Amino acid sequence: MNRDSWNRIRKCFKTLLDDDTFIGKAFDIFIQVLIFLSMVSFSIETLPHLPGWANTALHYFEWFVVTVFTIEYMMRIAVGGLSYIFSWWGMIDLLAILPTLIGAEVDLRSVRILRVLRFIRALKLTRYIKAMHRLNVAFGLIRDELVMYLLITILVLYLSSVGIYYFEHDAQPQHFASVLHAFWWSVVTLTTVGYGDVYPVTPGGKFFTFIVLMLGLGIISVPTGLITSALQEAKKLIEQEQESQQEK
Amino acid sequence: MNRDSWNRIRKCFKTLLDDDTFIGKAFDIFIQVLIFLSMVSFSIETLPHLPGWANTALHYFEWFVVTVFTIEYMMRIAVGGLSYIFSWWGMIDLLAILPTLIGAEVDLRSVRILRVLRFIRALKLTRYIKAMHRLNVAFGLIRDELVMYLLITILVLYLSSVGIYYFEHDAQPQHFASVLHAFWWSVVTLTTVGYGDVYPVTPGGKFFTFIVLMLGLGIISVPTGLITSALQEAKKLIEQEQESQQEK
Amino acid sequence: MNRDSWNRIRKCFKTLLDDDTFIGKAFDIFIQVLIFLSMVSFSIETLPHLPGWANTALHYFEWFVVTVFTIEYMMRIAVGGLSYIFSWWGMIDLLAILPTLIGAEVDLRSVRILRVLRFIRALKLTRYIKAMHRLNVAFGLIRDELVMYLLITILVLYLSSVGIYYFEHDAQPQHFASVLHAFWWSVVTLTTVGYGDVYPVTPGGKFFTFIVLMLGLGIISVPTGLITSALQEAKKLIEQEQESQQEK
Amino acid sequence: MNRDSWNRIRKCFKTLLDDDTFIGKAFDIFIQVLIFLSMVSFSIETLPHLPGWANTALHYFEWFVVTVFTIEYMMRIAVGGLSYIFSWWGMIDLLAILPTLIGAEVDLRSVRILRVLRFIRALKLTRYIKAMHRLNVAFGLIRDELVMYLLITILVLYLSSVGIYYFEHDAQPQHFASVLHAFWWSVVTLTTVGYGDVYPVTPGGKFFTFIVLMLGLGIISVPTGLITSALQEAKKLIEQEQESQQEK
Missing domain, CATH: 1.20.120.350 (Voltage-gated potassium channels. Chain C)
Known part of the structure; x- marks a missing residue:
């Protein structure tokens, strides 16, 4: 050849x-x-x-x-x-x-x-996968905030685990055997998945869950807000970019 | 007649x-x-x-x-x-x-x-059903992005299915019999429905679910952000349209 | 006296x-x-x-x-x-x-x-309850859209009920006894509550649920977007009002 | 020394x-x-x-x-x-x-x-935890509204509890033993966690749940909207601050 x-x-x-x-x-x-x-x-x-x-x-x-x-x-x-x-x-x-x-x-x-x-x-x-330019720009704008926010989420999950372990360990030693087991409950609850395999049964544990969930709704709202805000900003940035290219 | x-x-x-x-x-x-x-x-x-x-x-x-x-x-x-x-x-x-x-x-x-x-x-x-003009304008603005986003969601669901199948198949062969069975778990979990008919029981599967859900919250946030952003833009477009009609 | x-x-x-x-x-x-x-x-x-x-x-x-x-x-x-x-x-x-x-x-x-x-x-x-002025203004701006949206939601719930009834009635006649029974499933699923008292078991029903939930996430996103957009507009309106009062 | x-x-x-x-x-x-x-x-x-x-x-x-x-x-x-x-x-x-x-x-x-x-x-x-400046500014802007909103949420949870207690107490005296027990149901349902440990079984209770959830979706949307709106405003405030510092 x-x-x-x-x-x-x-x-x-x-x-x-x-x-x-x-x-x-x-x-x-x-x-x-x-x-x-x-x-x-x-x-x-x-x-x-x-x-x-x-x-x-x-x-x-x-x-x-x-x-x-x-x-x-x-x-x-x-x-x-x-x-x-x-x-x-x-x-x-x-x-x-x-x-x-x-x-x-x-x-x-x-x-x-x-x-x-x-x-x-x-x-x-x-x-x-195209049409992702805006998504990439948006995530670029809030990368640091999202990482920081992930850390806060894990911190909240950890503190919830310790709390529910304290309240439920004696009543349900098989489900809340350790803080690690309780962490699974925190993940399933704060993401509002709620499989129903583990849930609090003591009045104290239920009240603690109520408090945790009131905060949990707020936690779920923040990344949504960050992403919405970033998507709008990305839109503006892309439009400005396109305008400056057209002027040339 | x-x-x-x-x-x-x-x-x-x-x-x-x-x-x-x-x-x-x-x-x-x-x-x-x-x-x-x-x-x-x-x-x-x-x-x-x-x-x-x-x-x-x-x-x-x-x-x-x-x-x-x-x-x-x-x-x-x-x-x-x-x-x-x-x-x-x-x-x-x-x-x-x-x-x-x-x-x-x-x-x-x-x-x-x-x-x-x-x-x-x-x-x-x-x-x-009237008063949907704004909704239609908004969805028209982000149709491509929503379709692309649906593809990303299905990709994420598929990868979650393969992952959980790998972790849970041996422990629960009846619930995670195949990747298709595991896909049902992915759908129920990432939409945060969480019926409780299938859920991971192994430590590896639970940790994988934790990772998947941390991303899942982000995934659920993006279309919300896109729609919010599009609704505001649609509002502006409609107001501009009405103004230009009044000027005539 | x-x-x-x-x-x-x-x-x-x-x-x-x-x-x-x-x-x-x-x-x-x-x-x-x-x-x-x-x-x-x-x-x-x-x-x-x-x-x-x-x-x-x-x-x-x-x-x-x-x-x-x-x-x-x-x-x-x-x-x-x-x-x-x-x-x-x-x-x-x-x-x-x-x-x-x-x-x-x-x-x-x-x-x-x-x-x-x-x-x-x-x-x-x-x-x-004070500090609700902004909330009231915001809801006033989108009252018609929210009502229309409630109708759309009920329509989606109804169509989901008929669909799941068709797929699951024969397999689970006790849970999906009628379209009214299936409506309960639609409500619990599309709001992502997912108690786990009723869920599809047939492959067809599960696939239908997947489709319904992909749309369901979109449905849940729209009122969030409407309210967010209205709250920002309400903020602007209130600030304009206050400025015009100060000018007097 | x-x-x-x-x-x-x-x-x-x-x-x-x-x-x-x-x-x-x-x-x-x-x-x-x-x-x-x-x-x-x-x-x-x-x-x-x-x-x-x-x-x-x-x-x-x-x-x-x-x-x-x-x-x-x-x-x-x-x-x-x-x-x-x-x-x-x-x-x-x-x-x-x-x-x-x-x-x-x-x-x-x-x-x-x-x-x-x-x-x-x-x-x-x-x-x-850094990069939280924007989050702090944003929460500072809506602190009063969030507190007021928490009160509204608790009021809604209370009214839901009384309603479901009325509908379900006779059918399930063990799960809805009192309004306090019903409050647990309200928390789990309106946050869309839905463990499945308590759920309505009577037609009346199910219809009431439907009504409560239609409102519940709205309730969950408002803080998301407030936070999104506040995050955008915080962004603007911080940028204005930085500009005024650079001018000096």
């Missing part, structure tokens, strides 16, 4: 991977559908009592998907050069095919963990 | 269906009450162990409603012409009477599905 | 009921504490297995409260004239004392409903 | 406690990690069936932590003078070491409550 035909092939790959051309868009949608079907197929594979023919079909489909993804990966390296291998998307692309490729060689025992790792494939989808 | 009397009848229908006149408004309210009563009557009909006289009464009421709706449908065709049949509201109006009309002719077995389809009648109500 | 001394008494009452003077403020706090204690006392009264002395104490306290409230009511009539009786606050004041006054005369059977009606007393507290 | 060497030591302490220098920042992180590890260690300590060596290790670690905190406390007094003892942070610092110090002297029975009090140590972390 001489350099000239190689260049022609690279150009052909570029057209396929470029999402501005018609054929590029079609290829994008093909890959997206494949990722989605692969996610569904992986979910079905875990179903118990699958008939033999279904397992065979899923097996063949898996290899079809991995073959396509491997070809796509190689095409992207051909276009982007070796530096693509060490880029973010290069890593994701590699990790999307590796579990199945390795799984074919190794013994059956460690296959399950490799199977689970195939979920990484779903992250390939994020490449196609 | 000559053309003149036909025109007079059409004019009469127009007055009845026009919601600006007094008689038109009264007719609107009559239809709305009928839709509402029909929804209630359909709900009551499904109650088990209904006495015979109640069934008879509901049956007669159903036919009364369908008769009125059929007359309304024909009046609207008379006013709007044949093109009304293929319009959005024409379809809804037809589907609102069809299940009962067909149900009278066919055998009993397939009647149940037809009965359920009568719920379409409730959509007739949306014709009367 | 001549007119002069009557006027002096009225003036004295006015001072007591006026919340700008020191003695008026003290009287306000006294009434507020009494309302709160009366709420607590009513709650305690419903506790089963109360010892005799506690019942006696609560009985005497109840009559003390009613006596004070009756005197307050008469003072307010003396100051505000007969028109006070037919005002909003006059009604509340009367209803706060009536159940106990009537309960003393009638036989024991109907006493329970009268006892429950004593909760109306809690509404007396709303007289003292 | 003469005054000169004392001053040199104080200066050295100042450098260590100052969070602008490199060594001060390192010391800060060291203390933060210690607080975090101490919180984890306290949680582990409450686990049942801990092996003997783990208890011994935790015991030694506890004394290491308390020693470091005591030295830090004394350094802060040396730098800040005796007035530090009566400052907010001085109190927290003292309460963080006191339980363990006293626990070493007293008999075993009262040790448990002292152990629980060690959670106060977590509050030492709040010293390091």
Whole structure:
């Protein structure tokens, strides 16, 4: 293969991977559908009592998907050069095919963990998520505040755990065995999930829960407020940016 | 019937269906009450162990409603012409009477599905929902972002499912039988519904739930923020529109 | 009693009921504490297995409260004239004392409903809730939208009920016996309360719940957005009002 | 020790406690990690069936932590003078070491409550929570409204309790034994936690819950709106402040 035909092939790959051309868009949608079907197929594979023919079909489909993804990966390296291998998307692309490729060689025992790792494939989808510019700008504006807020949330969860442990440990030693067990209750309660596997039964514990929840509503409100405020600001920033670009 | 009397009848229908006149408004309210009563009557009909006289009464009421709706449908065709049949509201109006009309002719077995389809009648109500201009403008502003956000949510739900499946499958093979079963857990948990039919029991699964929920609160906050921001923008756009109309 | 001394008494009452003077403020706090204690006392009264002395104490306290409230009511009539009786606050004041006054005369059977009606007393507290000007302005701005939104919510709840009834009726005839029973499930699920008394068990029902909840999160977001937007607007309106008053 | 060497030591302490220098920042992180590890260690300590060596290790670690905190406390007094003892942070610092110090002297029975009090140590972390300026400004703007809103919430919870008590007391006397028991239901329901330990079973009670929840969604929305609105205003105020400082 001489350099000239190689260049022609690279150009052909570029057209396929470029999402501005018609054929590029079609290829994008093909890959997206494949990722989605692969996610569904992986979910079905875990179903118990699958008939033999279904397992065979899923097996063949898996290899079809991995073959396509491997070809796509190689095409992207051909276009982007070796530096693509060490880029973010290069890593994701590699990790999307590796579990199945390795799984074919190794013994059956460690296959399950490799199977689970195939979920990484779903992250390939994020490449196609657009319209997120505003979300990124917004999160950039409040990153520090959100991290700080996460710390406050964990602090509140910890203090709630200690409190409920104190109130409920004697009444329900199996559910509130330790502060760590009580932490699970705090998470489930303050996020208002409330499975019902653990809940206070003593009057003191119930009153404490009431107090914690009155604060909890406030806690849940703050990140919502931060994000809403940041999204509006991001909107303004993006509009100013666009205006200044148009003026040029 | 000559053309003149036909025109007079059409004019009469127009007055009845026009919601600006007094008689038109009264007719609107009559239809709305009928839709509402029909929804209630359909709900009551499904109650088990209904006495015979109640069934008879509901049956007669159903036919009364369908008769009125059929007359309304024909009046609207008379006013709007044949093109009304293929319009959005024409379809809804037809589907609102069809299940009962067909149900009278066919055998009993397939009647149940037809009965359920009568719920379409409730959509007739949306014709009367006004003051939604702002909501429509707001949703129009963020349609792309909401769709993209729905995809992100489904991605998060999928990754949560794979994670919890990995942690809980061995401990609770009946509840976390597959990734699809685990997806149900993800939906119930990340929306903070938390029925309590499935929940993690292993320390690893509980810690994973904690991580997932910390992100989940953030996820729930973003669409709220988008909608709030869009509602304020929609307000401004509508006010600007009204001002520019007044200036003319 | 001549007119002069009557006027002096009225003036004295006015001072007591006026919340700008020191003695008026003290009287306000006294009434507020009494309302709160009366709420607590009513709650305690419903506790089963109360010892005799506690019942006696609560009985005497109840009559003390009613006596004070009756005197307050008469003072307010003396100051505000007969028109006070037919005002909003006059009604509340009367209803706060009536159940106990009537309960003393009638036989024991109907006493329970009268006892429950004593909760109306809690509404007396709303007289003292200030700083609500902004909330009132905000709700005034979006009253129509909120009402319209309530209708949409009920429509969504109804359609969810019909859907889940269709999917789950055969599998769980005891929980989803009718559309009315299914409506309870819709309410508990779409508000994300999720008691866990009813939940779907069929794959179809679970998938339907997933769809309903994706929309449900959006539904919960809209009134939050409307209220946030209205509160900011109310803030602006109030500031403009204050500025225009200062300019005068 | 003469005054000169004392001053040199104080200066050295100042450098260590100052969070602008490199060594001060390192010391800060060291203390933060210690607080975090101490919180984890306290949680582990409450686990049942801990092996003997783990208890011994935790015991030694506890004394290491308390020693470091005591030295830090004394350094802060040396730098800040005796007035530090009566400052907010001085109190927290003292309460963080006191339980363990006293626990070493007293008999075993009262040790448990002292152990629980060690959670106060977590509050030492709040010293390091920065980026909260905006949150503080925002909460300062709506403090009155939030307090008033808390009162409204409690009023709504009380009225819900009385209502559900009336509807459910006869059907479930064990769960809705009194208005106080019903209050627990109100808290769990209106915060949308919904453990599932108590829920209405009568048609009347379920309908009442529906009404209460329709209002409940509104109630949950208002503080979110207040906080969002306040956060945006706080942003503006802080920016104005910074601009006026730059102009000087």
